[in-house]
Amino acid sequence: GAALFYINVTEQAYEGVADYTFYNETGAALAESYRLGDWDVEVDAVPGYGFIQILTGVIYRFAGTSLLVAFLIFSWLAFWGLVMIVVAVRTAMPTANIGRVAALVLLLPSTIYWSSSLGKDSWMVFAIGICALGVTRLSMQRRGGLVIVLVGLAACAMVRPHVALMLFVACSIAYLGRRSRRHSLGLVGKLAGVAMLSVVGLILVRYATDFL
Secondary structure, eight states, X not given: OHHHHHHHHHHHHSTTOSHHHHHHHXXXXXXXXXXXXXXXXXXXOTTTHHHHHHHHHHHHHHHOSOHHHHHHHHHHHHHHHHHHHXXXXXXXXXXXXXXXXXXXXXXXXXXXXXXXSSSHHHHXXXXXXXXXXXXXXXXXXXXXXXXXXXXXXXXXXXXXXXXXXXXXXXXXXXXXXXXXOSSHHHHHHHHHHHHHHHHXXXXXXXXXXXXX
């Protein structure tokens, strides 16, 4: 529903000028090349717009060139990003009013509007949701937390490295501020996590600097 509203606003207020029209056109061209077996097609810079172009091209290659399909897939990803944020809050703060949290996250007009279309906004919401879920598991010393955070940061960095860097700083603060287990393995695990986060941070700083 929000996607239909988004398209209508774009056509009426902006005379059809929007990022999704650009991604739709380039994605269709890429899909045709992919169907012919030519996967070495020039796109815009990656990290950046190029990643969304490639992703749209891959979707069109296997699902058919359809703006409706692209909107459904991207808005579906964004929806699950928002759900992961709600789950993260519920996990970290069991006493929170989860109904109110879910309403604020899932029904916020600006969030629904901007994450409903084909484009980088939907993908970024999806990536942020992964990071939120991962850092919650990491802070609560549950398995797989660090891996999930790294996946989320990588997904974010493919489009906006400087946003990934901000997420990295936030996740690092949460990780370093958590309580360590009393036994030695807990301390070793935390030191290993710090070492890995340091490497990731240096990589993100480099990509963010180049991007900006």
